[in-house]
Amino acid sequence: QVLSEIYSEECDIPKLRALAWHGVPYDLRPTVWQLLLGYLPQSNKRRQETLERKRSEYFQHIALIFEARQDHQTEKHIKDLKQIEDDIPRTQSQIPLFRTEPLRTILRRLLYIWSVRHPASGYVQGINDLCSVFLLVFMQPFCSYRVTSEEGGLPDNINEIEADVFWCLTIIMDSIQDYFFPQSPGIQRALSYILYIVARVDSDLAEHFKTQNLEMIHFCFRWLNCMFVREFPLELVFRLWDSLLSMSDGIGTLSVYVGSAMVLKWAPELKKKDFNELVMFLQTLNTKAWTERELEEVLSRAYLYFS
Secondary structure, rough: OOHHHHHHOOOHHHHHHHHOOOOOOOHHHHHHHHHHHOOOEEEEHHHHHHHHHHHHHHHHHHHHHHHHHHHOOOOHHHHHHHHHHHHHHHHOOOOOOHHHHHHHHHHHHHHHHHHHHHHHHOOOOOOHHHHHHHHHHHHHHHOOOOOOOOOOOOOOOHHHHHHHHHHHHHHHHHHHHOOOOOHHHHHHHHHHHHHHHHHOOOHHHHHHHHHOOOOHHHOHHHHHOOOOOOOOOHHHHHHHHHHHHHHOOOHHHHHHHHHHHHHHOOHHHOOOOOOOHHHHHHHHHOOOOOOOOHHHHHHHHHHHOOO
C-alpha cells in the first residue's frame, strides 16, 4: 500500500500519514519521510525537478557558507563551529560509519550551514542527534551493509543524500526551533503539558512527583531535545519517527504524548521511589532491549492520550 501510494501520480498525503503511523519499510522510508515533511511534492512528475533545484541550492550553500566561511565568520559562527566540533565525536559514536572522517565532514558541513542560516538559535546540542537519524535512514537503501552497526563505505549518491538531509532537518527544526532558543521555551511548554497529562491520567503519580520535588526537566528534557534518539535502539527510533512524522502538525505534537506514555508506563514502580531513585530510573530507562512490541504499546497509549 505504501509503495503504490508514494508512486501514484498524485500522492494522497492524509492516506500516507495513516499508513506511516503503522511503520514504513526501511527502503521506502526516505521517500515517505520526504513526502510527509513536504520536501517532495505530492505530484510524482514534479519530484525530480524539485530535488534537482533543492540539491543545487544546498551545493551553493556549501560553497558560499561553508567553504568560504573565513570570509564572513562572526564570533557566534566560530563559537557554534567549536561546539559542533566537540559534538561530532559524540554523535552515534557506537556506529563505525560515524567514526570515519568522510561522514564527520558531512555532519560538520550540515550542522554549520544550518546554524549560520538560523541565527536566532544557532547550533545547539541535540540538533546533531536529529541530523544523524536522517543520515542513517536516507543512506540505508543505498548501502549493502547495515549502516547502524556494520562497517562500509559511503554510497555513491552521498552528495544528494547530504542535501536531502539538510532540507528535511530544516523542515523539522522549523516546527520545533523554539526548543533550541535560549531557556528552551518550547521544551518548557512541552514539559508543562506532559505534567498536565500525567496528572489527568494518574493524579497519585503527579502528587508523588510533587512530594518528591521531581520536575519533568530532571529527566524529560533530553527525550524531547533529541526526539528520543538516545532512549531506544536505533531501529526503534526509526519506527517511532515514522509515527512522529505522520502527524500533520509537526514532529513535536506526538512527542509530548509519547513522553507522557513513557512516564505513565512505569507508574506503579515510580510511586515507590524517592527523588534520587526517580531521577536515576527515568534518566536510564531500561529500553535498550525493547522490541517493536513494547514501542507499539507506548505509541498506542500516546495516541489514546492525544485523541
